[in-house]
Amino acid sequence: MPLQDWMKIISVDDHVIEHPRVWQDRLSAAHREQGPQIIETPAGHHVWRFEGQLFPQLGLNAVAGRPPEEYGMDPVRYDQMIPGCYDPVERIKDMDIDGVHAALSFPSFPGFGGNVFHRAKDKELALACVRAWNDFQVDEWCATAPDRLIPLGILPTWDPQLAAAEVERLAQIGTRAVSFPDSPVPLGLPSFHHPTHWEPLWDALKAADIPVCLHFGSGGFVPGFSFVKPSAEDPAPFAVAIATFSTNLMWSTADLVFSGMLQRHPNLKFLLSEGGIGWIPYLLERLDYTWERHRWYQNISRTDRPSDLFRKHIWGCFIDDVHGVKSRETIGIDRILIEVDYPHSDSNWPNSRKRIAENLIEVDDDDAHRIVELNARALLRFG
Secondary structure (H helix, E strand, O other), X not given: OOOOOOOOOEEEEEEOOOOOOOOOOOOOHHHHOOOOEEXXXXXXXXXXXXXXXXXXOOOOOOOOOOOHHHOOOOOOOHHHOOHHHOOHHHHHHHHHHHOOOEEEEEOOOOOOOOHHHHOOOOHHHHHHHHHHHHHHHHHHHHHHOOOOEXXXXXXXXXXHHHHHHHHHHHHHHOOOEEEOOOOOHHHOOOOOOOOOOOHHHHHHHHHHOOOEEEEOOOOOOOOOOOXXXXXXXXXXXXXXXXXXXXXXXXXXXXXXXXXXXXXXXXOOOEEEEOOOOOOHHHHHHHXXXXXXXXXXXXXXXXOOOHHHHHHHHEEEEEOOOHHHHHOHHHHOHHHEEEOOOOOOOOOOOOOHHHHHHHHOOOOOHHHHHHHHHHHHHHHHOOO
């Protein structure tokens, strides 16, 4: 069936390009000089400077509005991006063009899970930067259209007690989800399997009923691109990484269901952000196969089937995944969410509604409504 006009699409994965004043307007005088600020290089590029270090990725593939043959990895100036990338008023206009009602937006300069601040030398400054970005999301970005823009938070991942305190603060100011590394280990942190390290954070998330977004690459590892390092003699195109993004979240899913953490925290909820869904049926089958044969000598639960844990705790998210939609019954209609990925090159903007409708052409109205809108509303407690 065609996607009905009355269905409101809610994207659980878009991106915001921070404007130059996000941190300068919010940091104390003591932190402002070392905090993130935009400078212009002699070549005319806009770059972020943080703790004296330059970060050249300004728009990070913010190519919305360009034809595919003009795509590249990174606009180097704000005036090379359409204003909806960094202006919330213009973002709403672009969402209207796209037929999208509401969106959850991930950070750009901090990294999808805030790992730029995780790696900062001055952790007092880093904490102030995390809080400033979270305040920007609530008091500026989403305040522009609170019925359309959904607040997302990042966390001080280097300290679980600070992370738990930030979750409590975020709950008070209306944040609906947090971004967390899809795997903490590449950042030098304990894994999901650690029995005690992350417990304060999981407890705080449970108490606040805030779901966790595991965006591919938010732990600092990118498949393909990390395995095959480019060189002058044998360059590896970034297409290798783009084509295998979902493998990050395959790993995260297996890690979570075998960690034992989900049993200790039965109300935790995880979104597999920008990972697609077509691989989920195979992985669930493989996880169960592994569990049935190997649980007797492995340090994993002998009673909790991985696919059952998945269907209780984990949601898959897709931009364009016809194969995955055909497997919707195996995945679970209530486990599937829609993404637009504006303004990145995987996005179908300004034709997202049309392309989503094509993905769902064989899906009945009730199930399509749940996938594009109702699942997200319930999960994010939005509207």
